[in-house]
Amino acid sequence: MAPSSLQDAAPVVVVGAGQGGLQVAASLREGGFAGPVTVVDTEPGLPYQRPPLSKAFLTDDGGRSRIELRSAAFFDEHGIGLRTGTGVVAIDRTAGKVALEQGEFLDYGHLVLATGATPRALPVPGADQAGVVVLRTLADATTLRGLLRGPARRVVIVGGGFIGLEVAAVAAKLGHQVTIVEVLPRLMARVASPELAAHVAEVHRDHGTEIVFGRCVVALRGAGGAVRAVELDDGTLLDADVVLVGIGAVPKTDLAVRAGLDVDNGVVVDGRLRTSDPAISAIGDCANYPSHHAGRRTRLESVQNAVDQARHVAARIITGSDEPYRAVPWFWTNQFDLRVQMVGIPQDQDERVVHGDQVTGRFSVFRFHDGRLNTVESVNRAPDHVGARKLLATDLRPTAEQVRRAAFKLDPRNFS
Amino acid sequence: MARITYISPAGVKTTVEAEDGSTVMQTALRNNVDGIVGECGGNALCATCHVYVDEAQFAGLGPIVDFEEELLDCTSSPRKDTSRLSCQIPVTGAVDGLIVRLPETQE
Structure with missing residues (x-):
């Protein structure tokens, strides 16, 4: 497919206004995409962050505006159509249209499914x-x-x-x-x-x-x-x-199923995040993708995954790039004073090296699979996490023996 | 409410109204101020909301806790004496008139 001309680019419709769906629209505009962009979601109101919902939001008196991702003005200023409070009920792949709940239709040149997941x-x-x-x-x-x-x-x-x-x-x-x-x-x-x-x-x-x-x-x-x-x-x-x-949560795939797309624990996409119909991509919690870091297919529910996949798809729509998606997965959770960060996707059988002190609660666990470092978990050791993200983004991998050495520092320059 | 001014590396000033209870990072994102990424959503986990606080105002912002201190050593652009993570600067009336300069890079 030839890169779309910015002047008369075909419309992009995004189904889902969560962190990923919003990011597709924002990245399209940041990248200079000039065609129509519309984001549709059944949930009413402006897109918001989910991570605070299980943390600060529960104790905070703050209203919705504190967790909103962008102001209403953002959508006007960037010419992004935000249609919240209405769902997409069907995809007509032949005509390149989606049908909204009220009987309205939106044309698309490219469609992005960012429908998320629903609690089990x-x-x-x-x-x-x-x-x-x-x-x-x-x-x-x-x-x-x-x-x-x-x-x-x-x-x-x-x-x-x-x-x-x-x-x-x-x-x-x-x-x-x-x-x-x-x-x-x-x-x-x-x-x-x-x-x-x-x-x-x-x-x-x-x-x-x-x-x-x-x-x-x-x-x-x-x-x-x-x-x-x-x-x-x-x-x-x-x-x-x-x-x-x-x-746990189950991916929202009803729309994809009805449209005849391949679905198996999420909407099945290729290494470029394209569904079985190349005019439709899927990202975030709803997408089952072949992960470079896991060495197998996986479906991740995280802000990082949603945002990085959104950026990847936006770049492909703008430039026609054929780059595979390879962002390093990372996750975090805060509980009491615990600040837990994880980078990489763990494998079942692994060898582990612990650095730091489990008694004082500041430590990192380096997890190896087949002799290769593939996951680092950090508890209240953010610099290890930041270093591990940089390291796992390269092809360099320290051995367990190297990591065991006390002076080990997670800097890619140590291995190049 | 407080007014916060963001100055880009090229010297472009953007002044916006910030809501109490928000943060300097969140305020930048909501108002489309370029140059702050806030990749982790404001949890002091990623060091992509690094700012240089105006020297005269730095001391008035309150202490830097240990986890912010550690991450300030992980910023993409060099750490300076007035470096802060903007997700850790809450908006209150006390920060009205705050001026922050944005670094060349965040990632």
Whole structure:
């Protein structure tokens, strides 16, 4: 496909106004794209950041404007059509049009799916009662904030992943009695090393939180339509006024499925983030892409992934570039005074080297797979994280032996 | 409310109204001030919202906590005596009239 002429570039429509969808539009304009750009989302209002929803937003009195990504003026000044509060109901690939809820159609030369993901529902009886919440949207966060205000209550967190742990930390700080139920034997089991997981668990316990490992929830008991207890598979009943369900998210792919695009744990894209229809790209939480860093297909839910994939697609639309997407994945979570950062995608079987001090809570875990460094986790050691991001962006990889040496510094210049 | 002035490396001044409770980083993004990236969303994790605070105003901003201190050694453009991460400068009436200069690079 020839690069589009900037003067009469074909319209770009972006489905989803989250961090990724907004970034596509912003990067198109930054790169000088002059054609029409429209961003459509079912959620009303201006695009906002999600990371604060499980942290500061829950304790803050601040309104929506504090977490908005851009002001309303940004969209006017940059000629970006923002259509929020309306969904795309269908894609007509032959005609190059999308249909909106109200029966309107938008033409596209290129379509970007940035539809995100939706929280996985807890498939047990009683999950629809008052006091049972998930956390994804501003509306969810506002509901949860209301539940956490007022007198101390019993909060049960189902799922020991990032969202659950962040909310657990906020709830404990607010004086609630918190219990985390995790079906696997450790926290953040899919992503974190045992060393990191153990440290995080210890910090939560130090704040009075109970953690139940290896059990799953079989029912939510209630009275008068409100939740009162969580029943576990060994018969234990945990009293609960609030239940936060954080057991992962499923990609929103309905639109792609109906349009006949390849879908398999997300919208399937190639190394350039193109779907099975080259006029349609998919990015962020909804996209299943072949990851250079993982050495396999993966689907990541992170701000970094959404933003970097958005920039990549915008650059391709503008220049026609055939560059593969290779940005280094990184993640973070803040819980209490823990500032945890991860770079790279961990593999199941790995060798690990720990630098720093697990007692004082300032350490990094270097994880190797087949003798190659592929993941670095840092707890309150931000310089290691920044260094690791630079290093993993190159093809240089220190050996475990090199990392073990105390004087080791994560500077690419040490290996070139 | 506070008025904050951002000066680009080329000397272009942009003055905007900032909302209390926001940060100097967030205010720049919301007002489309180029030169601040804020890649991590304002969590002091990435050092891409580096600014040089006006010398006379630097001391009035309050202390730099340890995690910001560490990241200031990771900035893309050189750290100076008046370097701060703008995500760690909250907007209050006390910062009205703040002037920050933007570095050549953030990433």
